[in-house]
Amino acid sequence: MSWTEATFTNRSGKSQRVWVDTDEDGTPIVSDGRVAMRYAPDDDATLYSAHPRNIVVGAASGTPAPAAKNGASSAPAVSVDDSVWKTPAGERVLAREVPPELQSEPLPQIGTIDVWTDGACTGNPGPSGFGAIVRFGMTYLEISQYIGIGTNNIAELLAIGAAMEEVRDIDGAVQIHTDSTYAIGVLSKSWKAKANVELIGWIKGLIAGRDVKFVKVKGHAGIPLNERADRLAVAAVERRG
Numbered sequence: 001m002s003w004t005e006a007t008f009t010n011r012s013g014k015s016q017r018v019w020v021d022t023d024e025d026g027t028p029i030v031s032d033g034r035v036a037m038r039y040a041p042d043d044d045a046t047l048y049s050a051h052p053r054n055i056v057v058g059a060a061s062g063t064p065a066p067a068a069k070n071g072a073s074s075a076p077a078v079s080v081d082d083s084v085w086k087t088p089a090g091e092r093v094l095a096r097e098v099p100p101e102l103q104s105e106p107l108p109q110i111g112t113i114d115v116w117t118d119g120a121c122t123g124n125p126g127p128s129g130f131g132a133i134v135r136f137g138m139t140y141l142e143i144s145q146y147i148g149i150g151t152n153n154i155a156e157l158l159a160i161g162a163a164m165e166e167v168r169d170i171d172g173a174v175q176i177h178t179d180s181t182y183a184i185g186v187l188s189k190s191w192k193a194k195a196n197v198e199l200i201g202w203i204k205g206l207i208a209g210r211d212v213k214f215v216k217v218k219g220h221a222g223i224p225l226n227e228r229a230d231r232l233a234v235a236a237v238e239r240r241g
Helices: 082-086 152-166 181-188 197-207 224-239
Strands: 003-009 015-021 034-038 048-050 055-057 093-095 112-121 126-136 139-150 173-178 212-216
Touching: 003 034, 015 055, 082 139, 082 152, 082 197, 112 152, 112 224, 126 152, 126 224, 139 152, 139 224, 152 173, 152 181, 152 197, 152 224, 181 197, 181 212
Parallel strands: 112 173, 173 212
Antiparallel strands: 003 015, 003 055, 015 034, 034 048, 093 139, 112 126, 126 139
16 A cells, blocks of 8 residues: 545535545545545555545645654655666565465365565655565465665565565465555556556566456455565565675
8 A cells, every 4th residue: 555645624614634645646546436545654654545535646735744653754756767676775585485474275176376465665756675475285485575765656666576576486376365456456457647657567468368366355354464575574674685
């Protein structure tokens, strides 16, 4: 998810600063007539939903910005080169040992490649990374990488691209689980992309001619494989390499 500062006005007319899920252009993403919203930018903040008419993207006037965690200053605005995905700043990390919290998870159906992906970004744009899990048969693979200065959407897309690279030569239907409405839209629903066009084209090339199904999952909802992909993405940003 990509979180952008906005103003939420409730029924009584009181306005509050919130953060809402937006696309690459900063437009709130509407799902089932609602916009995902939280009252703090922290990843563990409680998720709420609001009607789009009650949301205005942008900081609430007269409301001071919150102090960053651990005394860090807020990230300055930076420009993002969409080609950052071609030359990531960090090495790709692979792991094949199933972590303890996933050892009781049922195996994928025979003939199905099970993929779980997530991206992380501090600042959006800011330091970014991704995590992906690929499972087929008894095989388990984790992929994570620090990208550099990018956006949450670039990270979400790269997670999917990295997973598809790993299964390029493996036969079977692919089921991709992601909490990114944006990624699903531009890759499978004919959304017209205004940014990341080349990156999206590269991923579409990887999935072309394959039996690929995207599954929207709710982020930060305690789903073990989604939570693991999120931790891989966050860890990639934290290690900066």
